[in-house]
Amino acid sequence: MTSLFQRLKTDCADEWCSYTHHAFVRGMGDGSLPEAAFRDYLVQDYLFLIQFARAYALATYKARSLSEMRAGLDGLKAILDVEMDLHVRLCAKWGLSTVDLETTPEKPQTIAYTRFVLDAGQAGDLLDLYAALAPCMIGYGEIGKALQKHATPDNPYAEWIAEYASDGYQEIMAASIANLDALAVDMLTENRYPRLKHLFSQATLLEADFWQMGLDAEQDEK
Amino acid sequence: MTSLFQRLKTDCADEWCSYTHHAFVRGMGDGSLPEAAFRDYLVQDYLFLIQFARAYALATYKARSLSEMRAGLDGLKAILDVEMDLHVRLCAKWGLSTVDLETTPEKPQTIAYTRFVLDAGQAGDLLDLYAALAPCMIGYGEIGKALQKHATPDNPYAEWIAEYASDGYQEIMAASIANLDALAVDMLTENRYPRLKHLFSQATLLEADFWQMGLDAEQDEK
Amino acid sequence: MTSLFQRLKTDCADEWCSYTHHAFVRGMGDGSLPEAAFRDYLVQDYLFLIQFARAYALATYKARSLSEMRAGLDGLKAILDVEMDLHVRLCAKWGLSTVDLETTPEKPQTIAYTRFVLDAGQAGDLLDLYAALAPCMIGYGEIGKALQKHATPDNPYAEWIAEYASDGYQEIMAASIANLDALAVDMLTENRYPRLKHLFSQATLLEADFWQMGLDAEQDEK
Amino acid sequence: MTSLFQRLKTDCADEWCSYTHHAFVRGMGDGSLPEAAFRDYLVQDYLFLIQFARAYALATYKARSLSEMRAGLDGLKAILDVEMDLHVRLCAKWGLSTVDLETTPEKPQTIAYTRFVLDAGQAGDLLDLYAALAPCMIGYGEIGKALQKHATPDNPYAEWIAEYASDGYQEIMAASIANLDALAVDMLTENRYPRLKHLFSQATLLEADFWQMGLDAEQDEK
Numbered sequence: 068m069t070s071l072f073q074r075l076k077t078d079c080a081d082e083w084c085s086y087t088h089h090a091f092v093r094g095m096g097d098g099s100l101p102e103a104a105f106r107d108y109l110v111q112d113y114l115f116l117i118q119f120a121r122a123y124a125l126a127t128y129k130a131r132s133l134s135e136m137r138a139g140l141d142g143l144k145a146i147l148d149v150e151m152d153l154h155v156r157l158c159a160k161w162g163l164s165t166v167d168l169e170t171t172p173e174k175p176q177t178i179a180y181t182r183f184v185l186d187a188g189q190a191g192d193l194l195d196l197y198a199a200l201a202p203c204m205i206g207y208g209e210i211g212k213a214l215q216k217h218a219t220p221d222n223p224y225a226e227w228i229a230e231y232a233s234d235g236y237q238e239i240m241a242a243s244i245a246n247l248d249a250l251a252v253d254m255l256t257e258n259r260y261p262r263l264k265h266l267f268s269q270a271t272l273l274e275a276d277f278w279q280m281g282l283d284a285e286q287d288e289k
Numbered sequence: 290m291t292s293l294f295q296r297l298k299t300d301c302a303d304e305w306c307s308y309t310h311h312a313f314v315r316g317m318g319d320g321s322l323p324e325a326a327f328r329d330y331l332v333q334d335y336l337f338l339i340q341f342a343r344a345y346a347l348a349t350y351k352a353r354s355l356s357e358m359r360a361g362l363d364g365l366k367a368i369l370d371v372e373m374d375l376h377v378r379l380c381a382k383w384g385l386s387t388v389d390l391e392t393t394p395e396k397p398q399t400i401a402y403t404r405f406v407l408d409a410g411q412a413g414d415l416l417d418l419y420a421a422l423a424p425c426m427i428g429y430g431e432i433g434k435a436l437q438k439h440a441t442p443d444n445p446y447a448e449w450i451a452e453y454a455s456d457g458y459q460e461i462m463a464a465s466i467a468n469l470d471a472l473a474v475d476m477l478t479e480n481r482y483p484r485l486k487h488l489f490s491q492a493t494l495l496e497a498d499f500w501q502m503g504l505d506a507e508q509d510e511k
Numbered sequence: 512m513t514s515l516f517q518r519l520k521t522d523c524a525d526e527w528c529s530y531t532h533h534a535f536v537r538g539m540g541d542g543s544l545p546e547a548a549f550r551d552y553l554v555q556d557y558l559f560l561i562q563f564a565r566a567y568a569l570a571t572y573k574a575r576s577l578s579e580m581r582a583g584l585d586g587l588k589a590i591l592d593v594e595m596d597l598h599v600r601l602c603a604k605w606g607l608s609t610v611d612l613e614t615t616p617e618k619p620q621t622i623a624y625t626r627f628v629l630d631a632g633q634a635g636d637l638l639d640l641y642a643a644l645a646p647c648m649i650g651y652g653e654i655g656k657a658l659q660k661h662a663t664p665d666n667p668y669a670e671w672i673a674e675y676a677s678d679g680y681q682e683i684m685a686a687s688i689a690n691l692d693a694l695a696v697d698m699l700t701e702n703r704y705p706r707l708k709h710l711f712s713q714a715t716l717l718e719a720d721f722w723q724m725g726l727d728a729e730q731d732e733k
Numbered sequence: 734m735t736s737l738f739q740r741l742k743t744d745c746a747d748e749w750c751s752y753t754h755h756a757f758v759r760g761m762g763d764g765s766l767p768e769a770a771f772r773d774y775l776v777q778d779y780l781f782l783i784q785f786a787r788a789y790a791l792a793t794y795k796a797r798s799l800s801e802m803r804a805g806l807d808g809l810k811a812i813l814d815v816e817m818d819l820h821v822r823l824c825a826k827w828g829l830s831t832v833d834l835e836t837t838p839e840k841p842q843t844i845a846y847t848r849f850v851l852d853a854g855q856a857g858d859l860l861d862l863y864a865a866l867a868p869c870m871i872g873y874g875e876i877g878k879a880l881q882k883h884a885t886p887d888n889p890y891a892e893w894i895a896e897y898a899s900d901g902y903q904e905i906m907a908a909s910i911a912n913l914d915a916l917a918v919d920m921l922t923e924n925r926y927p928r929l930k931h932l933f934s935q936a937t938l939l940e941a942d943f944w945q946m947g948l949d950a951e952q953d954e955k
Contacts, residue, residue: 117799117802120793120802121634121793121794121796121802124790124791124793124794124802124805124806124809125790125794127786127787127790127793127809128412128787128790128791128794129412129413130787131412131413131484133783133813133817136783136786136787136790136813137813139790140790140809140810140813143790143793143806143809144806144810147799147802147803147806151799172713173713175619175620175623175716175717175720176619176623178623178626178627178713178717179619179620179622179623179626182622182623182626182627182629182630183622183626185626185630185633186626186629186630186633189411189629189630189633190350190351190353190414190565191351191353191414192412192413192414192417195414252480253478253480253481254476254478254480254481255478256475256476256477256478258474258475258476259475259476262353269616269617269622272619273619273622276619339577339580342571342580343571343572343574343580343856346568346569346571346572346580346583346584346587347568347572349564349565349568349571349587350565350568350569350572352565355561355591355595358561358564358565358568358591359591361568362568362587362588362591365568365571365584365587366584366588369577369580369581369584373577394935395935397841397842397845397938397939397942398841398845400845400848400849400935400939401841401842401844401845401848404844404845404848404849404851404852405844405848407848407852407855408848408851408852408855411851411852411855412787491838491839491844494841495841495844498841572856573856573857575856575857575928633855634794634795634797634858635795635797635858636856636857636858636861639858696924697922697924697925698920698922698924698925699922700919700920700921700922702918702919702920703919703920706797
């Protein structure tokens with residue numbers, strides 16, 4: 068049986084490509100991305116993580132079994148106990164202090180994607196919630212892996228790339244795919260698929276907008 | 290294809306019977322139900338309706354299309370604009386004032402069923418919510434119809450019976466069944482069915498407890 | 512005692528001005544707004560209304576009393592039973608069919624504002640939800656009234672202006688202000704005010720972005 | 734300034750007493766509680782904990798700051814990573830297997846209290862949610878401490894008593910009181926207090942019903 072994630076990716080190939088091969092991503096890959104764009108992205112990504120932690124809390128609340136609760140809790144811990152600290156350290160290397168992170172307002176693109184996911188999760192069920200989370204969780208692993216193949220050691224974004232290409236993150240990515248596929252086996256019907264595809268497509272486009280936000284910020288500064 | 294409601298009713302035949310043929314129901318049918326039990330039930334049913342209106346508001350929020358929103362709104366209007374008034378008038382005939390209705394606390398059985406439905410709806414999707422609402426919406430129509438066959442004109446509960454046996458309510462019941470079946474065509478998988486059956490079974494038992502609450506109240510008064 | 516709405520508007524004067532005096536608004540006022548910008552806005556505003564109806568359904572679910580439930584239901588009916596039809600008719604005059612309305616995807620700005628409101632409402636209480644809804648409900652009345660003062664009869668946007676300057680809408684606006692103030696009397700503390708101001712400020716900026724979306728769409732078409 | 738918890742406890746003294754001095758509690762204290770009652774309670778308390786973990790997940794989702802999110806996550810971890818295991822071990826000593834725990838249906842009293850808390854939390858804000866959780870979190874610590882004073886070493890319920898009288902749990906209790914008081918400083922108004930008191934009173938009575946459930950189960954077995 069086809070994996071739900073593979074099916075979604077195939078059926079939303081254009082959106083997926085516009086996200087995973089976005090100019091921002093290519094700029095990280097060849098090191099040409101303006102640093103101002105990356106800094107803007109880093110701060111917004113910190114604010115993004117806070118909302119994503121809320122999404123995993125919601126997944127834990129909506130779980131239908133202890134094992135689903137523990138899966139949600141694992142995601143929540145991964146963000147609040149590990150990723151936030153990694154992020155703060157990476158930001159520090161780029162000259163961004165905790166105060167910068169905590170006092171910068173969320174940009175509309177950050178709001179759009181995170182609140183879309185949270186609302187999709189509240190309105191629907193666990194499958195809807197994880198489908199809306201998938202572009203982020205899975206896409207970052209795919210991007211990290213792809214960029215690492217050609218990244219040179221002096222690439223200023225090498226640490227970001229290494230993080231998402233790491234075995235640790237690749238395992239998280241594999242678990243996300245497996246989780247989505249398992250929920251699909253349980254709960255997906257052909258009649259439901261078009262709505263799920265729409266959710267995934269929308270979330271993927273909002274991720275592409277999130278990259279674009281970084282590029283636009285750098286343009287605005289000029 | 291089998292109707293989801295018929296399937297649920299068949300698979301939960303014992304629970305369904307304990308609810309629709311409860312001693313309280315039989316007592317309404319032959320007029321032997323102590324009036325104190327009925328009065329206690331009437332007040333709690335008013336408090337129940339308020340929470341059921343909240344459940345239809347939740348269904349409207351969780352709707353995935355304009356037509357589903359309008360279906361939720363119809364349910365909400367039916368309760369807040371029509372049924373509440375009918376209920377207040379019926380209560381008045383039984384000597385229960387609006388003040389009685391508004392100042393009586395909810396009993397545990399009222400809380401158990403209503404909050405179970407609301408939580409099932411928030412945690413799951415529209416199909417979960419309507420499955421948890423079904424025993425009430427559909428069961429009352431079935432009970433009204435069954436009691437009317439043998440009800441004598443001097444039955445003190447004739448007005449209650451007539452209300453739920455009425456063409457108006459029978460149409461609401463038919464629409465509830467059709468709505469549940471339509472959602473099932475869209476979203477039900479065999480893997481999901483056992484959980485849905487559990488929801489329905491639990492909700493049905495909590496409805497039976499709701500009848501029992503009336504009988505117990507009458508015992509306590511003695 | 513100061514009205515909460517007046518206080519929020521004063522404390523967020525810059526954001527409020529950027530929204531209520533946006534170039535899009537000024538362009539409607541003097542008739543100079545490109546028609547393509549208005550058409551783009553009309554379609555997105557239809558999609559926006561659907562999500563706003565969901566927000567009123569959520570308010571009804573979150574109500575703490577029957578009168579609060581009826582207030583939420585009134586808002587929900589106003590949108591689903593009246594405004595949607597008005598909107599479809601206005602769209603038809605601008606050459607936009609129901610099919611156009613139903614098949615156009617939501618733009619990021621539409622998603623950002625509507626999902627922000629819905630999430631604020633789910634995460635917080637009724638006061639949070641209505642504070643996030645306020646810029647839309649109240650701002651449109653203020654804009655309609657202000658534009659009407661100088662609008663000439665041949666203004667192509669006269670019908671839109673008349674709608675929101677109408678006695679009917681002005682009453683809805685007054686009721687929204689009164690509702691917000693009443694909730695504040697009940698539930699607002701000074702410690703809580705900064706968060707509420709942040710919510711209102713954010714929602715107001717997202718409304719300004721919504722106007723900008725119309726202007727950008729017209730630029731893109733060129 | 735008075736602690737919110739102390740105020741609630743004083744204003745709901747009868748309800749609080751009916752819960753913390755319930756016959757079930759007294760029976761644990763002097764060792765006279767029938768073992769069958771305790772076993773029934775243990776199984777339902779396991780099912781109760783699952784729903785309480787969902788309530789802490791909800792609190793994490795509804796948090797308004799990172800520190801509130803971490804507080805919610807701490808509660809969630811305490812239940813899923815620690816208490817559940819303790820509970821399973823205690824149950825094993827009483828001859829209850831994991832299969833017993835996982836296959837026993839929730840009783841109406843378990844449903845009533847847990848779903849009441851979850852719905853209060855979804856409908857209201859963080860203060861409402863924690864007020865509804867307080868009788869459980871704080872009451873158990875108070876009961877444990879009180880019973881320990883007079884418990885003899887051969888008391889069959891000594892392990893349960895020691896658990897809730899332990900320094901570890903007493904710290905959790907103190908943190909719950911402090912958390913509730915801090916939220917009150919931020920968000921409590923006198924106009925809001927009566928509703929909060931009602932929530933607390935209702936939750937306390939549902940806790941008393943939960944003890945009664947154990948006693949009733951033992952009666953039914955006879």
